[in-house]
Amino acid sequence: MRFIHSGSTRRRMAVAALATSAALVLSACGGDTGSDSGGEGGSGSEGEQTITFIPKQLNNPYTDVVLGGGEDGASEAGFASSEVVGPLDASASSQVSFINAETQRGTNVIVIAANDPDAVGPALEEARTAGAKIVAFDSDTNPDYRDLFVSQVDAKEVALIQLELISEQIGGAGEIAILSATANATNQNEWIKFMEEELASNPDYAEIELVAKVYGDDDDTKSFQEAQGLLQAYPDLKGIISPTTVGIAATARYLSTSEYKGEVALTGLGLPNEMRPFVKDGTVTEFALWDPAQLGYVAAFAGKALADGDITGEAGDTFEAGELGEREIGDGGIVLVGPPTQFNADNIDDYDF
């Protein structure tokens, strides 16, 4: 499994922690910062193209791993410069001003993990009119606003893995809750929708009841408090699914020092490095995730293929994604990265991200 965690990734974390204003711009590949592509947008010639990543938020360790891969991909794909800009919170409209700034600068490719599928729409439309190619990754925009979406894993598969894990961990019966990120996030809502459909239709889950959905906004403190609130509100709760790396880590931290440790199951999507202590101390049995670095890496190559005019984002288009090989665009303009891995006490030490 490919994994990239460069020094520059750690540098970015440090800068993000210091940032006090909404705007943050970092040059990753060196060279200029896109100013000489002025207004040409997607027409920049090969070797002069610029790419900017706009994650959901900067102060999120998951984002950091994704962008480490993005930075490597951008440099290997041949972008002249690669940058990361973005908000410090994942609220619906927090990315709009960053998109507008990239349009002004004439950035050739904008890679975005949308905090809201529609709030970013008008700004992305303006960017496209100016010539930019739009790659959504991690969390899709409304498909009208992007050229393609690089998805970690098939959304239904992500949902089903988490249900299988929680069902195993609670013996197939009892009350469960979902602790999500923000209420607007496309990826979270897609996964939750598939989980609810499966709970309602799969007889294996007939005795599992989803009693609550709460939102920690991918904020550590809020997620911790939401976890605490769930346990207070639902004394019979048997398990929590948290399909967000921030949420699962905060919930694990809460459970680990509470009377519920080992009693209330917790699974979802987590970073092995954050979850390791909670697997070792018995708070968590098993959880899942894909390799986040691959997501950024493939998105960069997809952006280059779009900017070069090699692909348009149509189903059936293919492009080379460096050391990860050829990728094909599927229905809905979706490129799958995957596969997901399940982490437990037996294998967690084999992973370093």
Ligand code: RAM
């Ligand atoms: C969080 C974010 C992100 C999601 C991961 C699993 O960091 O919500 O969008 O893909 O978790």
